[in-house]
Amino acid sequence: MSAVRQSAANDDTPRIGADCCDGAVFADYLTSKSAPKPTNDYIPKSDPSAFVATDENGDETLSLFVENLHCAACIHKIESYLLAQTGVTKARVNMSTKRLAVAWQIGQAEPTSLMQGIAALGYPVTPYDPSDLADIKETEDKRLISALAVSGFAASNVMLLSVAIWSGHASDMGEGTRTLFHWISALIALPAVAYAGQPFFQSAYKALKSGGTNMDVPISLAVILASIMSIQQTMVGAEHAYFDASITLLFFLLVGRYLDQRARSKACSAASQLLGLQARAATVIEPSGQRRSIRTRDIEPGMIVYVAPGEGIPVDGDVQHGQSEIDVALITGESIPRHAETGSQVFAGTINLTGPLEVQATASADNTLLSEIVRLMETAEQGRAKYVRIADRIAGIYAPVVHVLAALTFFGWLLLGDANWQTSLMTSIAVLIITCPCAIGLAVPAVQVVASGRLLQAGVLLKSGDALERLAEIDTVVFDKTGTLTLGQPQLVGGTYTDDALKLASALASHSRHPLSRALSSTFDPDQSYEFKNICEVPGYGLEAELDGKRVRLGRREWCGNAPEDKHSTHMELYLSCGLVKPARFEFQDTLRPDSLETIDKLRGAGFKIELLSGDISSVVQATAKALNIDTWQAECLPAEKAAHLNALAARGSKVLMVGDGLNDAPSLVAAHISMSPANAVDVSQTASDLIFQGKELKPVFDAIHISRKAVRLVKQNFALAILYNICAVPLAMAGLVTPLIAAVAMSSSSLIVTLNALRLRILR
Secondary structure, eight states: OOHHHHHHHTOOOOOTTOSSSOHHHHHHHTSTTTSOOOOTTOOOSSOGGGGOEEOTTSOEEEEEEESSOOSHHHHHHHHHHHHTSTTEEEEEEETTTTEEEEEEOTTSOOHHHHHHHHHHTTOOEEEOOHHHHHHHHHHHHHHHHHHHHHHHHHHHHHHHHHHHHHHTHHHHTOHHHHHHHHHHHHHHHHHHHHHHTHHHHHHHHHHHHTTOOOTHHHHHHHHHHHHHHHHHHHHTTOSOOOHHHHHHHHHHHHHHHHHHHHHHHHTOOHHHHHHHTSOSEEEEEOTTSOEEEEEGGGOOTTOEEEEOTTOBOOSOEEEEEOOEEEEOHHHHOOOSOEEEOTTOEEOTTOEEOSSOEEEEEOSOGGGSHHHHHHHHHHHHHTOOOHHHHHHHHHHHTHHHHHHHHHHHHHHHHHHHSSOOHHHHHHHHHHHHHHOOSHHHHHHTHHHHHHHHHHHHHTTEEEOSTTHHHHHTTOOEEEEOIIIIIBOSOOEEEEEEOOHHHHHHHHHHHTTOOSHHHHHHHTTSOOOTTOOOEEEEEETTTEEEEEETTEEEEEEOTGGGSSOOOOTTOOSEEEEEEETTEEEEEEEEEOOBOTTHHHHHHHHHHTTOEEEEEOSSOHHHHHHHHHHTTOOEEEOSOOHHHHHHHHHHHHHTTOOEEEEOOSSSOHHHHHHSSEEEEEOOTTOTTSSSOSEEEOSSOSHHHHHHHHHHHHHHHHHHHHHHHHHHHHHHHHHHHHTTOSOHHHHHHHHHHHHHHHHHHHHGGGGOO
């Protein structure tokens, strides 16, 4: 990805005026001097140093799980604080997964200090370890269920007393009986409010203690004010008290939060789900032959791991003994098992189906293919795309606006209307409850994490946070040929060469990953007797090296000298030149992907323009274009020429998806509006593309476009739902047409509807 694109995708600069607190407090967060100071009162549960990694920019990175995170205002407070710290280059919180990704220049920040600073804001954090997430979520669920049970029990009992009071039967018995009923209601409701309100009260207290606020502050304020007003009314023997409203309000808020949390769990990170499938323990065979069980994270390269039938393979490695069928659907998306035998390479996350295997580990648990895929997906899920930035700006101003509206409502009803202070207060409480930015904050992240999981099911990995948005905008698809429309597994089928030329070419080709070079090098085992010097690969041309003082080239015909040309050949070709020797020609035959024609027909039917750009000879490219019904094609294109063509398309207003193998197409992949590459098991992160698709089929290209367009539509729908909710709900509450109970149901329903709307992407066909 280009530097410009990275800058746009990872724009984490603070937005002035977009915070959850007032202007003065917000300004404090932008300067490290007045930001909350780390406190030694908070001790991280886990040593964060073991979780620190290094990213592609050379910065140290750490992923953290954030507690007490309930709204986008919380997100902005955390990000603003971190970005104000010396050396911190990036901070991004995902509301759906509650995951914080922070990066800093090496040696410029200390992870424990950063964690203490975040905790001082009111948000305890722990290193983001997916294996522990289930326990954390279970603890949160139990906490909410316990509070929900207490509030529900209290609400039902207080409501029974309230029925007698509101129906007038208690009043008929006299003022003393009515007041007694109020005091009994208080004895039931107040302890229940104190206990069941803890999820809101603790979060609000920590936010206020740090000098800011969050959306739990107005919720807590509403519940406490309703309770205080009820006590006051009871003490003076008033006709009405509102204990039933305060505890029932809390009950509905807890119901909404629990349902919202369960819905978010359904939309949780696909990356976390992947790591959840990884084996936690492995059986290692000692040199003595004894077997012992160890944690997967303790496996080191060189260890021999025993994998029984039905078990997951815990680490990448080579089969040393045994043969079996391997379910590789998690890695490649293919439903047909692969055969593995001695010498075969296997990967973590796949399933051993039929026979026992002894596998020699070639990577640690943190460096497996599965971990690499997870890192790619987490990067994409944490990305700050255009719609995320819009949501952040909208949601950031909600909290101060909520308090202002509630105050205006109270004084407006009190001064301009004929209502008493009790009615004015209850109306302002409804305003405090009903205005919530959770729906706005969830509008994009919920869709983003569901879409990444849906793409994974289709065999596609996201590498860029804004890839979904850009992919949904395309109108033209440009394909490379070798390794893209074809399987990239060509076979040597002929040519004009000697055995010595073939042996030399095979040895030189072993230094390249190009499909034709791989096909050539697989003809012989690499001959170590050739002492090549100054080996370099010239993109679009081939390999060049020195051998015994002579220049050796393997690549395009015109680059390798005066080689004969067969204009009628429909094979791919490589040429070998060595000094003054007449260049040798090697001919290869590749196979189209089995569904290439069907996929291209679908793309054309969906209204996309299709083009083919290839560096291969005209006869081969023409034959491929004809077989796939592609009218616009160019052959013998150098990488710079491909990039120039894509730039020309962009200048004409086209939004281009470039699908290339990424081996010599890096300039064109970067030049395109969005890029996509096929990849085998070892190439998933070695390309410049924004998306990677697995397997032998081309269908994931069409699926990815379809999913991206649906995802963008859902994001827009979520924005519309959230904005429409607030446009309708806030005026109704200020007009006194909404009770606090209805406000609680409406507020909880708004965020729940947004999350459920995002989950529709999971059932997309």
